[in-house]
Structure formats: C-alpha cells, structure tokens
Amino acid sequence: MDELCQIASSRLPPAVAAYYRLGSSEGISAAAAVAAWDRIRFRPRILRDVSVVSTTTTVLGQELATPVCVAPTALHRAAHPHGEVATAAGTAAAGSLMTVSTNSGMPFASIGATGVRWWLQSYVMRDRGLTRAILERAVEAGASAVVLTADTPVVGRKRDAAEKVWDLVPGEYQLANIDTSGLPADATEKAADLTPDTIGWLREVTGLPVVVKGVLHPDDARIAVAAGAAAVQVSNHGGRQLDQALATADALPDIVAAVADSGAEVYVDGGIRRAEHVLAALALGARAVFIGRPVLWALTAGGAAGEGGSDGVATLLDGLTDGLAHVLTLAGVRSPAEISADLLG
Secondary structure (H helix, E strand, O other), rough: HHHHHHHHHHHOOHHHHHHEEEOOOOOHHHHHHHHHHHHHOEEEOOOOOOOOOOOOOOOOOOOEEOEEEOOOOOOHOOOOHHHHHHHHHHHHHHHOOOEEOOOOOOOHHHOOOOOEEEEEEEEEEOOOHHHHHHHHHHHHOOOEEEEEEOOOOOOOOOOOOOOOHHHHHOHHHHOOOOOOOOOOOOOOOEOOOOOOOOOOHHHHHHHOEEEEEEEHHHHHHHHHHHHHOOEEEEOOOOOOOOOOOOOHHHHHHHHHHHOOOOOOEEEEEEEOHHHHHHHHHOOOOOEEEEEEEHHHHHHHHHOOOEEOOOHHHHHHHOOOHHHHHHHHHHHHHOOOHOOOOEEEE
C-alpha cells in the first residue's frame, strides 16, 4: 500500500495528492486509523480442514466474491480520465460492490452501464428537492441501496495543501448528476438538520434499503436501526470530519453489540490496508469492509480493468481478496460466515 501511494503521489498534482491523503485539522484521526487495526491479535485455530476456502459473502442480499468493497470518495476524474466509470469497471471485474458519491464526476447511468453492483452515497442537501432529483436519477440508473452520510453537517476543514485542490480541478470533476442552474449558491451545501426521520424519507423516495454511514456511538446505531436503517457503517469519514474521533477499529465492537439480533448489518471503513485488517474487521462483527484512499491510488497507478493490460482497481481488490483467502486458511477458517469473535486474542 505504501508503494501504491508513492506511485500515485508521483503522478498526481501535489494538491490532488494532498487532498486524497490528508485528514481534517491536525490529521490525528487519519494518522491513527491503520495502527488501530494493527493492534488487533488473533488466536488461529488448528486441526481444521481448510483445503477449500471461499471469500464469497452477501451484503443486503447481494452476493459478492469478496467482503472488500469500495467506499465513496470524490474526485475520481483527477485520478483517471474516466473517473468513477473506470473505478466501477475495476470493481465489477473483482466481483465487488461500489458506493458512488453524490459528488461523482461521471453520470450515474454511465457507472451503472458497467454492470457494477453499486449503492448511492447520499449527502442530503439544504435543497431537499435537489436531493430528491439526485436520488431518483440514481434509482433509475440501477443503484440498489442508499448510504446516508450522517456525519457531515459541515465539511471538516483540511490543511491548506488539500484545500488548494479546488483552485486546480475543473468544476466538471464533481456533481455531474446535479443541475444547479437557477439555484441559489448554497443549494448544494450539506443539510445540518438531519434527524432519524431522514432515514424514512430516503426509503420513501427511493424504495431502497438505507445504510447509515458515519456511526461511532452505539446509541446512534440503535436509533438508526429503530428508524428503519437496514445497516450501519462504522466510519469517521477517513479522519476527514471531527479530528480526534475514535478509530473505527475501536468503535466497531460496541456498534456490533448495539444492533445484535436486530437483523441489521454492520460495515466498517477507515485505515484498512491489509488482508489481516479485513480478517480483524470480520472477526469483530462487520459484514463487509469498505476502502477509500487505496482505490484512488490504484486508479491513478493502474486504471480500470483491462486498460492497457493494467487493471489497478481490480488488481487492488483481487489482491486483498486473495490475501484474505490466505489468512483465512492460516486462521483455520473456511469462509467469512465461519469467522467469529473467538478468533480474536
């Protein structure tokens, strides 16, 4: 991963590389994410028949080849000319699932045309009518769930190096699915008045299951599920919102316990860089993991599946999935469904 980041950073304009890499404020949460997963220890089982190991799983009833999925991120077109379409092609080739940002720089229809399984990450905006239009466009293009990002009443402030990206990238690199003509300048700003009722509104508008992303407190997980969420995603926004927020590896166990027996699934993102991290997340109770920055690095370094003989995103996901199969074997586990907390030290 370090090498992949270095390759991408050498090819990207410095402001774009900084925007991808940096967290908010002093970057404490962003810097702590990987180390939190590294601290976890395992008790591998022996005398188990692991001659056949599978990484297949399901999320919200969709069968995937891997529990390693793609988190929503912005500015894919700064990494690759085809932006989110290239990411989607790589994700589809790996048999995974992609969450597409509201800020996507490519049309939802073009993303859906790749055949990828995808969810819409929704920022509810001040203009609810504009938000509804985005949701309806995503449903039409084949989105199969809505991921409500609930931790962004305002955007966390980044260091100057990252903020300079907006002086560099063209406007069409984001918000490709929004027609803002004639709207006030603040129409696309994030809504600061979200409540549990927002979950029901999203379900009503789209007819799709809702995942609530940005959950770090167990009470919020319970509230989201009680309000109709099909799943919650443990996330501190990659350390890009409230700095010094709890690492997701540390928050995950309490969230899993909070919604146990509710039928809701739990996902996690933030700092997952190795197959052992994936194994740790699944052992702590996550159904799937989502990765963000590494996808952008892979997109920069290698492109999409089949492009010029390189397939950066697919290679990244396939590599993590192959690594997961390897560590499952070493742990004495034949599939994600067999992983339980007794694997933890």
